[in-house]
Amino acid sequence: MPTGVPLEFSGLSKRFGTVAAVSDLTLTVEPGQVTGFLGPNGAGKTTTLRMLLGLTRPTSGQATFGGTAYSALPSPLTTVGASLEAASFHPGRSARNHLAVYARAAGLPKTAPDAALERVGLSAYANRRVGGYSLGMRQRLGLAFALLGDPGVLVLDEPINGLDPEGIKWIRLLLRGMAAEGRTVLISSHLLSEVQQTVDEVVIISHGSLVHRGELSSLDVSDSKQVQVNADDRDRLAEVIRSAGYEVSSLRSGVLVENAEAGEIGRLAFEAGIPLTALSQKRTGLEESFLTLVGEEGAL
Numbered sequence: 001m002p003t004g005v006p007l008e009f010s011g012l013s014k015r016f017g018t019v020a021a022v023s024d025l026t027l028t029v030e031p032g033q034v035t036g037f038l039g040p041n042g043a044g045k046t047t048t049l050r051m052l053l054g055l056t057r058p059t060s061g062q063a064t065f066g067g068t069a070y071s072a073l074p075s076p077l078t079t080v081g082a083s084l085e086a087a088s089f090h091p092g093r094s095a096r097n098h099l100a101v102y103a104r105a106a107g108l109p110k111t112a113p114d115a116a117l118e119r120v121g122l123s124a125y126a127n128r129r130v131g132g133y134s135l136g137m138r139q140r141l142g143l144a145f146a147l148l149g150d151p152g153v154l155v156l157d158e159p160i161n162g163l164d165p166e167g168i169k170w171i172r173l174l175l176r177g178m179a180a181e182g183r184t185v186l187i188s189s190h191l192l193s194e195v196q197q198t199v200d201e202v203v204i205i206s207h208g209s210l211v212h213r214g215e216l217s218s219l220d221v222s223d224s225k226q227v228q229v230n231a232d233d234r235d236r237l238a239e240v241i242r243s244a245g246y247e248v249s250s251l252r253s254g255v256l257v258e259n260a261e262a263g264e265i266g267r268l269a270f271e272a273g274i275p276l277t278a279l280s281q282k283r284t285g286l287e288e289s290f291l292t293l294v295g296e297e298g299a300l
């Protein structure tokens with residue numbers, strides 16, 4: 001079983017003329033988990049992955065596979081499988097034929113194409129012309145190409161984009177399974193919600209710079225808690241809560257209390273003899289934290 005190596009980014013920067021696409025990125029992506037590489041469109045994700053894969057030369061710094069640059073890997077296809085842009089395959093050839101060409105060129109075993117097609121669920125369509133494939137099947141074929149050398153590292157740019165719900169569930173299981181086997185799995189996305197159920201760790205960049213990294217749960221900022229509460233006598237309710245030291249604002253459907261626990265607000269109302277018509281705890285969600293970190297563009 002191939003094991004993953006850490007992906008090491010050190011002071012990695014790339015300028016295109018006056019545009020700083022990636023600025024001084026330093027981080028390590030560990031094996032054994034799925035890491036989400038997140039940021040809005042134009043944040044610098046693709047440029048970073050291209051530098052890792054030796055397709056774009058950094059302006060400064062480096063990105064390596066456990067200390068070895070892509071260009072110095074003795075056997076690239078068995079170390080890392082990648083799918084960056086939507087793969088283009090000749091429409092007149094079969095999936096098996098495509099993969100066989102690459103496998104032969106890389107000196108992989110003859111069994112590699114069928115093993116990769118089986119892993120992505122395309123065995124039954126292996127001899128069919130790729131031109132007749134659906135979008136979902138093409139995406140699976142792109143992934144089969146990435147898996148061809150049974151690599152310890154998987155780097156996928158926006159792999160979930162455009163998949164139907166069944167495809168999303170399938171790729172989620174596949175990637176989590178690969179990570180559980182000890183491989184390094186890095187997937188990019190501009191939408192946190194898209195990868196939220198797939199990733200263990202998140203790395204978030206905005207305007208080319210690292211703005212957050214940590215476990216997915218680290219995004220759930222539980223110290224910013226709000227309580228939404230309502231009563232027929234809303235003015236009095238707001239006054240009671242305010243005089244207990246809370247920051248209060250008016251909503252169309254009640255009163256919003258900052259940094260509060262629902263139980264405590266309920267107790268204040270009870271003690272003041274105010275019957276409540278609504279009481280709920282609102283926590284800052286993952287998506288809200290993400291959008292706050294990346295700024296307005298994240299909403300695109």
Ligand SMILES: Nc1ncnc2c1ncn2[C@@H]1O[C@H](COP(=O)(O)OP(=O)(O)OP(=O)(O)O)[C@@H](O)[C@H]1O
Nearest residue numbers: 016019021039040041042043044045046047048190
């Ligand atoms: N070859 C290039 N020449 C000039 N500018 C580029 C080039 N490639 C990327 N850029 C610029 O660098 C910045 C980062 O782009 P990049 O494609 O890496 O972002 P991204 O996070 O992958 O976004 P997307 O999800 O839209 O692909 C953008 O401002 C982009 O316009």
